[in-house]
Amino acid sequence: MSSQYTRRETRDDGQSAHNVLEISNASVAFAMERGDARVLDDVSINVRRGEVLGVVGESGSGKSMLADSMLDAIDSPGTLTGDVTFHPPEGGDPIAVNQLSKEELRQFRWERVSMVVQGALDSFNPTLSIGEHFVETLRAHDYDVAEGMERARQLISDVHLEPDRILDAYPYELSGGMTQRALIALSLLLDPDVLVMDEPTAALDLLMQQSILKLLSELKDEYDLTIVIVTHDLSHVARISDRLAVMYAFEILELGPVGDIVANPSHPYTRELLNSIPDIDADLDEMASIEGTSPDPLNVPRGCSYHTRCPLADEQCRETNPDLFEVSGDHSAACFYTDEARETIPLKKEVTK
Template sequence: MTHSEYDAGSRRDSHSETVLEVRDVSVSFDMERGESRVLDEVTFDVHRDELLGIVGESGSGKSMFASSLLHAVVDPGVVTGEVWYQPEQGEPVDVLSLSDDQLEQFRWEEIAMVFQGAMSSFNPTMKIGEHFEETIRAHGGEMDDRMAHARELLSDLYLDPQRVLSSFPHELSGGMKQRALIALSLVLDPEVLVMDEPTAALDLLMQRSIMSLLDTLQDEYDLSIVFITHDLPLVAGLADRLAVMYAFEFVEYGPSERVIRDAAHPYTRALLKSVPSVDTALENMNPIEGESPDPVSTPAGCSYHPRCPLATERCVQEDPEYRSVDPGQEAACFHWERSRDTVAYDLGTETTDEPPGEPAPVGDDETVVSLRDVDVQFDQSGFIDKLFDEDMTVRAVDDVSLDIAENEVVALVGESGCGKTTLGKTAIGIQEPTDGTVAYRGQDVWEAKRGEGGLDHDEIRRALQIVHQDPGSALNPSRLVRTSLAAPLKRWRPDLNPTDRETVIHNLLQRVGMKPPEDYADRFPHQLSGGEKQRVVLLRALLMSPDLILADEAVSALDVSLRVEMMDLMLNLQEMFDTSYLFISHDFANARYLAEKSGGRIGIMYLGRLVEIGPAAQIIHDPRHPYTQVLRWATPPLDPDAAAEAQATEPPVREIDIPDPTDPPSGCPFHTRCPEARDVCQRERPDLFDADNGSRVACFREVDSHEYWDSEPLADDETVSVDEVT
């Protein structure tokens, strides 16, 4: 179908510098409590061949803006306004007037979209190659040429085309599925690629690798990219322009470097100040006070005025127009010239090169939980595997020893599947180890469960608690907040009468900022925001008076603007309840904030092994293990110059994808990806050695006299698996 076949309505002149024109576009949903407007009369242009980064908190309207570009807002949403697509050749296209049949063609040939959940984008009963063939066939493409193009795209995305095309979706990792989805979206050579949080569920290394690849793909295929994310540092070094959304409209936009380095709108500045960073001084990271507005009752005037320190009566009464701040940079704020002095932030440029100081003291001396030589194995062999005597055992935790002291914070960081969660569950007695021991205050946890030893197992279970990533699934939807919080008090504080319990609950809700506490106590989970649910879950765990809480990705589901606030709350409550945290995260910045601020430690896991552990400042600023250095590289800096420099460098790994955990490498598990690997690394497995920076590192490079230094560097194709050795 050619462009002229689309019903363009009232035709407009094509502007070569603009590929998409959005005019007064609104998206609304009728709800029982009123009209919910999730996009509010937005007017905006997307430039040709640019990468536009759209950032903002969850619920700000980013995804609705993306969906409106393709006229893909789901029912019963109503879209009004105009969206014009300006092709390089042919007539402009009025997107919102296209029929369903025309949209099917338009969405793949002209504008393609990549969603966050790659798994839900693929039919689980079809191989990946069949998805490509179906798409090409539906659009009348030449099959051989397009499939050759698909293989080229997959190769560009560091994938083996033959393996990927012949695999079912479940046979690929999350990162591989996401890259395959990007290739699928580009197979028909669209002019515009809209990406809605495409890397949010991926590990740091995979996120950073995909972002680097986008820069290459944009140049190679002449793409205009609209990249939507809540993670501002992720696009800092890559986007040509940034547009910041708040309350269903753009409040500021302009050249990426200019917006980050000298933001004009007080919300943009507050957002930059709230983002957890590995470079910014801890005291310079602060949450945004207040909450985002309800789409049913958006404030009159400037929508940000209830949270803005600069707000005046004019802000309450009038909706500000855009003010020109700098060439190409505009902000919808009456007081943008004063925002620089009122909302100060830094990008970490002054602290990046500072050497770490002396290691902070670690907790109290008494050990709460001690793991010794712990192994955890899972047999994933299916019926067919057993018929052919194939071993599909995954060693999720591999010979790990770890002590957690009283009032200590230990943060575990690593890629998905590295064993972080399994080790955490083992530490709190949920997962029984295949080998090794787990002790609580000297008592073997699993012996206590069998009725052996001096400590009662119920007492151990009370002392070892967990806070999950998804607080919604951890709360009973039919129970009021007061009922959920009263349950642990009834069991473990029988001395409290109902009035005393009510007082304790109200005091704690007040302490964590849920005011008025009487109101929040009478709410159901669905009446709470994500951050409020996480507070309730944390309070419920703490009301057990635990000695250790496993916080498994406890802040990753929250907006970046809420993460610092939640981690500060965790540390404040730690002082109140005298508890320790085992904090699990795939995000280095979150781990750094919680561990370094508390004087705790960071541990790095890889394929079930603890490869480095030490004081947070040392791990962040002076990483010793090559894998830790990779994770540090993959953590995007906020400073535009540092981000651009890092974006231009190749990933410091030999292979992007993690090895198959059912067939792990011999010797050092990281040698297949390590740029420093030598022959001895594939034959011997390093123990944790004491490094001179106060950390412990499982790398031969820490031992000056080791034969590593006389060993030959590995060629790229020299990798050996455990099975080949044994």
């Protein structure tokens, strides 16, 4: 294969052990008649090279906005402020992602950071075969088509599909799981460093969800990937993640190693989220949900965004929004009462990695 597909050499200046993406003070707002709706609120997080970062939270928590921000892919009329920086693994100057031109972004989004969005079937043009999607992508980025299709066949095999059948098929001829696998193969066609996945197992049955997550773990090792997985399903993503970021009301409330967070969560919301995971072995009266609703993006409460649903909230919580405090080592939580949360909200089940 040509240098287009040669595995990039990792730089040896210390950066390779650290961050591939740095998001600093990122906010996303949409102008509406009732005012500006902020759907990402001053979020800062680093994505470490070679990790699987799980981003979890209820629907409407800002997870997808954070994912879109990593590629500066916010749909109009939304606006992104803050800084998104990409560090090339082969060295060279950092890339200020949200300062790239339209053409530079088009190249960046496939060659550096690739994204698999929700609804695999909707991501394909129904009038084109799967193979034609691969060809169009290669041509759009000025890659050699013949050589690129050799890679496409290998990628399709790597996601446990038959290249001859899949490349000639149209999207509607494939099952949901097959379509998702084909989309993952397409996202890896130009050898990106980072794969961002927005609800990769949505609308799939339980067995297929587990199969897709196992596949992602295999691909991470095979293609030296950094993976960001955005999902509402904490129990599934915990099995393959290295770290978890728990989001609520458009900000991160807890961040740390997956083992620490699932075994000893420090934020009341994370503990309630873990307790709300369905358990087929539990009695109906033991099934828990988080009381209350997430805030309207046009009316996020003052102070801690979770205080309207939190059993520990007091005047300090209603007036002051806490920063992420270090709980222990690499584990942090945006809560004034992490010790009290463990005592007040016991975990009802164990989630294993």
